Amino acid sequence: MEAKIRIVPVNAVDGAFLDRLALCLEERFLARARVERSLALSRSALNATRGQLFLSTLSAKVLSAHPEQDGALLVLTDFDLYKTSHRFIFGDADEAQSLAIVSLHRLRPEFYSEERDPNVLFQRTLKECVHELGHLFGLKHCFNARCGMYYANSIFETDNKTSYFCETCDRRVGRAHR
Ligand SMILES: [Zn+2]
Ligand SMILES: [Zn+2]
Incomplete structure (x- = not known):
């Protein structure tokens, strides 16, 4: 089966931004990436006190809009996210x-x-x-601070790493999918 990445923007995300992202992801994962229609989500879905969106609330909405199991889903949102164990998160992967x-x-x-x-x-x-798609393609966290699979705890660590996998991770990526 050919690996596939389906990008789902929440509300409006710039089209040129998404196309550029899809192209880069195809190159990293050797998978077909395409942009799906966006998922509308109003601010009423946020936790009013925190002004943040609970991760599980978003996951449930995405999965009910895309119940078909057809490749990896990558959701992009402008809303600030949190989950039970974290005050905020940059992202998450549900393998x-x-x-x-x-x-x-x-x-x-x-x-x-x-x-x-x-x-x-x-x-x-x-x-x-x-990083998050790397998890869906079978990768774990990597100790190489320049590797895409390095777990960034802060924006400084995100800036310090690259958008590529180190040699070890690159050899392992996608074995489950290809
Ligand atoms: Zn991770
Ligand atoms: Zn690595």
């Missing part, structure tokens, strides 16, 4: 559902009171997408 989720919220330079920079946002997003 059982083949579902990866990445939040752009804390990847924007503006979040850190820095100037808006579409290229920085793109590179950070690509790194987080490569």
Whole structure:
């Protein structure tokens, strides 16, 4: 079976940004990547006190909109995410559902009171997408701080790693899928 990545934006995400992302992901995973229609989600889905979206709330909505098991799903959202064990997350991977989720919220330079920079946002997003999809393609965390599978705890660590796998991870990637 050919590996497939289906990108699902939540609400509006820039089309050129998504096309560029799809192309880079095809190159990293040797899988076909395509952008699906976006999933509409209003702010009423957020936890009103925290102003954040609970990861499981989003997962449930995505899986009910895409019940078919057809490749890896990669969800991109602007909402800030949290889960039971974490105050916030950049993203998450659910291997059982083949579902990866990445939040752009804390990847924007503006979040850190820095100037808006579409290229920085793109590179950070690509790194987080490569990481979460890496889990769906069978990879675990890597101790190489430059490897895409390094677990970044802060935006500094995200900036320090690359959007590529180290040699070891690159050899292992996708064995389950190909
Ligand atoms: Zn991880
Ligand atoms: Zn690695």
